[in-house]
Amino acid sequence: MTNAAIVILAGTDSHSDLGRLVNGLEAAREFAENPEDDLELIFDGAGTQWIPELEDADHDYHDLYRSVSDEAAACDYCAGAFGVEDAVNDAGVVTVDDNEGHSSIRSLVDDDYEIITF
Secondary structure (H helix, E strand, O other): OOEEEEEEOOOOOOHHHHHHHHHHHHHHHHHHOOOOOEEEEEEOHHHHHHHHHHHOOOOOOHHHHHHHHHHEEEEHHHHHHOOOHHHHHHHOOEEEOOEOOEOOHHHHHHOOOEEEEO
8 A cells, every 4th residue: 555645836837837737647646546545636836726727628637637636635825825716616626724724744744645746
């Protein structure tokens, strides 16, 4: 059994950001498909901006996102800071705020998660 936390930090500004997003979602799907693995998928920082884009059924990676969206969470503070709080809530994505409004990486490490950032 593997505990993996995929953290999407890449914003929406460049082609390389899109590449990091897709690589992160592909990695998340690989863990999600293994019933023995435990996955946390966290959109953090500028990465929270992807949620409204990926919720659009016309987005090229909408289906990939939907394959792991049940595992997705977003940093509460960052969703507000990047102006996507309403879209995150509308999408039904859980927000995490256990570290002064942010997700707690320390808690994940303490729970033996491997942290993988994109």
